[in-house]
Amino acid sequence: AQKVTQAQTEISVVEKEDVTLDCVYETRDTTYYLFWYKQPPSGELVFLIRRNSFDEQNEISGRYSWNFQKSTSSFNFTITASQVVDSAVYFCALSDLTGFQKLVFGTGTRLLVSP
Amino acid sequence: DGGITQSPKYLFRKEGQNVTLSCEQNLNHDAMYWYRQDPGQGLRLIYYSQIVNDFQKGDIAEGYSVSREKKESFPLTVTSAQKNPTAFYLCASQNPGFGEKLFFGSGTQLSVL
Numbered sequence: 001a002q003k004v005t006q007a008q009t010e011i012s013v014v015e016k017e018d019v020t021l022d023c024v025y026e027t028r029d030t031t032y033y034l035f036w037y038k039q040p041p042s043g044e045l046v047f048l049i050r051r052n053s054f055d056e057q058n059e060i061s062g063r064y065s066w067n068f069q070k071s072t073s074s075f076n077f078t079i080t081a082s083q084v085v086d087s088a089v090y091f092c093a094l095s096d097l098t099g100f101q102k103l104v105f106g107t108g109t110r111l112l113v114s115p
Numbered sequence: 116d117g118g119i120t121q122s123p124k125y126l127f128r129k130e131g132q133n134v135t136l137s138c139e140q141n142l143n144h145d146a147m148y149w150y151r152q153d154p155g156q157g158l159r160l161i162y163y164s165q166i167v168n169d170f171q172k173g174d175i176a177e178g179y180s181v182s183r184e185k186k187e188s189f190p191l192t193v194t195s196a197q198k199n200p201t202a203f204y205l206c207a208s209q210n211p212g213f214g215e216k217l218f219f220g221s222g223t224q225l226s227v228l
Contacts, residue, residue: 009155033214043203043222050216091157095214101146101165102173103217107157 002027004094006106013082014114021077021109023092029053032096034068034075035103039089051075082113117142121206121220127228128193128200136191136223138206146209147189148217151175151202158205164189165211193225201226 003026013019025034036048049059051068059066063080079086089110093103119140128134140147146165150158160173164183178197183189189208193200203224207217 006157031213035216037219043205045205045207045217045219047216047218050214052214097213101209101211101213101215102148102160102163105150105158107155 002094002096002098002104004092004104004106006090006092006109008109009107010110010112012112012114015083016081017113018078018080019082019111019113021079021090021092021111023075023077023106025073025075025092025094027094027096027098029096029098032094035093035095036066036075036077037091037093037105039091039108041088045091048077079111082111084113084115087111087113119206119208119218119220121204121223123223124221126223126225128225129228131195133192133194134200134225136193136204136206136225138189138191138220139187140189140206140208140218140220141187142208142218143186144208144218145186145211147183148207148209149173149179149181149189149191150205150207152205152222153202161191161204 005024032053034051037045039045065078067076089108091108092106095103122137148163149161162181164170180192205222206220209215
């Protein structure tokens, strides 16, 4: 069965600190996709990144970076030099062949960045 | 601009009443989804539809119903059988194909009077 675990319920940091959000997943499929979404206070989920199971290259986009490790079934998200605008709930999600197109979400991590 | 529109933003339900949440998309996506979000529980799938006139139950379908008569529209009815309807409801749409990302609406907060 598919499962996504985000063990960190809430993280508080001060602006300019680096922060890593953890995501651990479970799937029996060898082909799958992983996603990160951001949910700001407005409520709408915003897509951040998608990674397929055959691409273990880490990715960097500005202050955001993602570390995908199949050996530990993890897809962690790091924000460098955090800013107040990064305050949001962040969700990790999994889509595998067993679930067809459906995304299974973790419980989310609330990030609070203080000035 | 293309996107997903959910309405209303806030909705109140009286006991024993059915209420309908609207979801419209102009992205020409075949697949549409309804998720329920409760504090600390993430997003849980209620119903999904991969094509017009077809829909499937998700993980928590009891007490909910949907229809998909048009590609653009996927309304969700919260029936009186749903005993704990207070939650934030999110609608999403998706292009066909494995691994496609979801596009989300801005959500409806449903509360019980």
